[in-house]
Amino acid sequence: METAACIIDVNKLNFYYGKFQALKDITLCLKPHKITAFIGPSGCGKSTFLRTLNRMNDLIAGVRINGKVLIDGRNIYAPDMDVVELRRRVGMVFQRPNPFPMSIYDNVTYAPRMKGQSRGLDDLVERTLVRAALWDEVKDKLKVSALSLSGGQQQRLCIARALAADPGILLMDEPCSSLDPVSTLRIEELMQDLKSEYTIIIVTHNMQQAARVADYTGFFLSGELIEFGDSNKIFTKPDDKRTEGYITGRFG
Amino acid sequence: MRPRGTGEWLAYGLLYLSIVLVTLPVAAIFFILVSRGYSAVNWEFLSSAPRMGMRAGGIFPAIMGTLLLVLGTIAIALPLGIMAAIYLSEYSSRGRLNRLIHLAIVNLAGVPSVVYGLFGLGAFVLFLKIGVSLLAGCLTLALMILPVIITASEEALQAVPQSFREASLALGATRWKTIWNVVLPSALPGILTGAILGVSRAAGETAPILFTAAAFFLPRLPRSIFDQVMALPYHLYIITTQVPNIPQKVQYGTALVLVALVLLINASAIVLRSYIRWRRSW
Numbered sequence: 162m163e164t165a166a167c168i169i170d171v172n173k174l175n176f177y178y179g180k181f182q183a184l185k186d187i188t189l190c191l192k193p194h195k196i197t198a199f200i201g202p203s204g205c206g207k208s209t210f211l212r213t214l215n216r217m218n219d220l221i222a223g224v225r226i227n228g229k230v231l232i233d234g235r236n237i238y239a240p241d242m243d244v245v246e247l248r249r250r251v252g253m254v255f256q257r258p259n260p261f262p263m264s265i266y267d268n269v270t271y272a273p274r275m276k277g278q279s280r281g282l283d284d285l286v287e288r289t290l291v292r293a294a295l296w297d298e299v300k301d302k303l304k305v306s307a308l309s310l311s312g313g314q315q316q317r318l319c320i321a322r323a324l325a326a327d328p329g330i331l332l333m334d335e336p337c338s339s340l341d342p343v344s345t346l347r348i349e350e351l352m353q354d355l356k357s358e359y360t361i362i363i364v365t366h367n368m369q370q371a372a373r374v375a376d377y378t379g380f381f382l383s384g385e386l387i388e389f390g391d392s393n394k395i396f397t398k399p400d401d402k403r404t405e406g407y408i409t410g411r412f413g
Numbered sequence: 414m415r416p417r418g419t420g421e422w423l424a425y426g427l428l429y430l431s432i433v434l435v436t437l438p439v440a441a442i443f444f445i446l447v448s449r450g451y452s453a454v455n456w457e458f459l460s461s462a463p464r465m466g467m468r469a470g471g472i473f474p475a476i477m478g479t480l481l482l483v484l485g486t487i488a489i490a491l492p493l494g495i496m497a498a499i500y501l502s503e504y505s506s507r508g509r510l511n512r513l514i515h516l517a518i519v520n521l522a523g524v525p526s527v528v529y530g531l532f533g534l535g536a537f538v539l540f541l542k543i544g545v546s547l548l549a550g551c552l553t554l555a556l557m558i559l560p561v562i563i564t565a566s567e568e569a570l571q572a573v574p575q576s577f578r579e580a581s582l583a584l585g586a587t588r589w590k591t592i593w594n595v596v597l598p599s600a601l602p603g604i605l606t607g608a609i610l611g612v613s614r615a616a617g618e619t620a621p622i623l624f625t626a627a628a629f630f631l632p633r634l635p636r637s638i639f640d641q642v643m644a645l646p647y648h649l650y651i652i653t654t655q656v657p658n659i660p661q662k663v664q665y666g667t668a669l670v671l672v673a674l675v676l677l678i679n680a681s682a683i684v685l686r687s688y689i690r691w692r693r694s695w
Contacts (some may be wrong), residue, residue, distance in 0.1 A: 215583060222506060249585035258577040261595055274582040275594070319580070326584050 167231070168193040168330065168360050169214065174228035174268075176209060176384075178221070183209045186385045187228070191377075193329075196352060196361045198369055198375035198392070202407070205381040207364045212334050214362065215251040216244050232330070249276070252328035256335045258315035260307035260322070265299050267378045268318055274328030285325060293321035294351050313344025320351065331355070333363040337370065349374050368408055372396045380404045446669045453666025463634045468659050472667055477634055478547075478642035479616055479674065482626065485551030485638070486558065486615045491608055493555070494562030498604075501563070502570035503592055523558035527620035529557045534624035548638040550626020557621050558611035565607020569600040602686045609682040616675045619646040645671040 166211060167190035176184035183206045191197050194320040199207040212218045213230060216237060230237050237247050243394075249272070260268050269289055270282045274318075286303065295317045299310070305319055316336060337345040352361055352374050365371050371378050372392060379389040387396060388404045399405045457471055464470035505511045533553030543549045581591040584676050619627075628641035629651060635642045649667050652659050 217579065217583060219630060220579070220582070243535050245587055246583050248583055253583040255579065255583075257576065259574070259580045261577060261580065262599065271581070272586070273595075274585040275581075275584065322580075322584065 166190070166192055168233065169362075170229075170231040170234075172229040172231070174210075174213065174230060175208075175226065175390065176213060176218070178224040179223045183384050184213070187386050189379065189386060189389050191362065193360045194356055194358075195376040196356055196363065197377040197379065198371035199364045199379045199381055200366075200371050200407070201360070201381035203366075206384040207379075207381040210250050210381065211334055211362060211364045214330075214332055215248050215253055217253065219244065249326050251324055251327055251330045251332060252323035252336065253332040254316070254323055254336045257339050258312055258319050260310070260315050260318050260387050262306065262308055264304045265307050265310070265318060266303040268322050269325050271322060276326075289321045289325045290353070292324055293317045294347065294354070295321055311344070312346060313340050316340060316344070316348060316352065320348075323354075330360045330362070332360065335364055335366060338366060341381055345370070348391070366394075380407060382407070421614070430478070442688075443672075446665055446672060450665030450667075450669035451661060453660075453662040458666060459670070466576055466656060468656070468663070470496060472648060472670060473647045474631055474634060475643040475648040475667075476670065476674065478627075478631075479645040479671070481547060481635065481642060482550050482554060482622065482644055483528070483612055483616050483678065486554040487608065487612055489551055490555035490558050490562055490611060490615075494607070495566050495604060496557050497596075498561075498563050498566035498570060499592060502567045503596065518560045518563055522564065525620075525625075526557060526618050528617060529553055530624050532556070533621060538625055544639060545625060545627075545641055546639045547626055547635050547642050550622040550642070550644075551638075553621045553625045554615040554618065556603065557618065561611045561614065562604075562607045565610065565615050566600070566604045569603025569607070570596060572603060573599045593688040602690050605682055605686040609686075612678050612682065613675050616678060617646055617671070619644075619650055622647060643675065 169191040171187055171189050171191075174184055174187040175182065187210060199210065201207045209218065213226065214232070214237075218224050218226070226233065226238060232247070232251065235242070261271065263271075266286055269286045272284060273282065283408065287296060287300075289298060295314060298314060299305075299318075302309075307315065310318060320331075320336075337348050340348065352363070355361060363371075363375065375392045377390065378392040378395040380387045380401075380403075382403055388399055388401045395404060396408060399408065429541050459471060459476065460473050461471035463472065501511065501514065503689050505514075532554065533556070535542045535547060537549040538545055543552075577595045578591055579601065581595045582588070586594070622644055626642055627644050627647040631641060631643050646665065649664070649671060650668065654663050
């Protein structure tokens with residue numbers, strides 16, 4: 162994989178929580194307009210890795226990081242990097258739907274409002290909710306509390322809220338782990354639909370999900386990226402014995 | 414729920430007894446205040462100044478003085494306390510200095526109110542030359558209730574789910590915008606609880622205003638924040654200990670008005686709090 166085609170280029174990334182090393186020498190290249198999934202057992206470092214991409218780990222005290230993460234060719238850990246700007250470029254959807262205790266409308270417009278935008282919000286709300294496949298369900302109750310929606314709707318609202326910030330990259334941290342199968346399916350369809358405009362990186366516990374949605378898949382184990390490549394290959398004939406052991410359900 | 418067996422009955426009985434013992438004095442105080450004081454309370458009592466060496470007339474200047482003291486105190490202590498709590502909860506790292514500050518705040522909450530009164534006398538009245546005044550009293554009372562407000566506000570801020578902060582930051586909001594738009598609104602009901610506790614204390618205390626604000630007798634309302642004021646707790650202290658031959662019902666009536674005033678302030682803050690909760694949860 163040549164560097165030129167990487168939207169995210171990670172080079173020898175090491176990450177420590179205090180003395181504990183959570184990520185070891187991660188090097189990989191993520192392609193634009195593709196869905197990349199990261200799988201692995203609990204505590205393997207896949208979520209930590211995802212959160213290095215928008216520097217959410219900055220919030221935790223006592224973490225240390227070295228190596229490079231280039232997004233659009235810029236090292237996001239360089240001293241002159243503006244974290245606010247980075248997070249507008251790299252949106253995130255969390256494990257549990259976490260809409261703000263505000264109206265649906267205010268949730269969607271949160272990021273633009275924080276940027277100081279006050280015009281054209283109505284259009285933006287409609288456009289974004291249509292994009293997140295939620296418009297038809299909520300168009301008559303935009304001023305109603307976001308907390309009144311079902312879990313699956315809340316998660317699609319969170320996706321809409323992230324899209325409203327106009328990111329190019331969308332990080333999803335086990336976005337379906339608290340949803341029922343029907344809602345999960347809708348989110349997966351939505352991801353396929355968003356692929357043409359966004360680069361999506363998803364962390365998931367669910368290997369079938371990774372196999373279903375992802376173009377590329379990476380397997381993490383104990384902080385190491387064991388194997389990374391075409392989902393087809395990873396799920397049919399992986400190179401590494403440990404990958405094979407995990408996807409065939411021998412551990413994890 | 415009906416308890417079964419001797420042990421269950423014993424536990425139930427003891428717990429029930431403790432509730433009776435706790436509520437009984439409160440009920441008794443209310444009963445005595447109302448039964449002995451209500452006949453003194455009428456429009457003239459509430460709206461006119463004392464006459465004939467406090468033996469007749471009303472307690473209007475004392476009521477207004479207490480209200481002004483409470484308002485001024487909350488105006489100083491609430492913003493300062495909330496800002497300190499935001500710093501402690503959202504900005505400071507949980508290091509040794511932070512623990513030291515916490516220890517100091519907890520200890521301040523335990524300092525007897527008369528010590529605050531003496532500090533206020535030394536620091537505000539004499540050193541800063543503010544004089545015995547409404548302002549000096551408010552500053553002293555604010556100092557006294559700050560630990561309560563800081564502690565309650567900090568707990569309220571800590572109770573805001575971390576996922577709200579993460580969601581906001583991940584959307585490219587700055588730290589302060591996250592606090593202002595997401596964290597503070599969610600913490601507001603809890604912060605108000607702290608304010609309520611603080612106000613109750615400020616309204617009822619005598620010692621902090623004894624040397625800093627309270628006038629023995631002032632037939633008019635204060636003209637500026639540098640004027641002395643009468644205050645209900647201090648007035649009550651005077652008419653029960655310093656002035657002979659005061660009709661008992663005036664003393665009980667004054668106490669009744671003080672208690673009613675504190676309840677009224679609390680009730681309005683509680684209404685405000687439930688309104689905010691209701692509005693936020695739709």
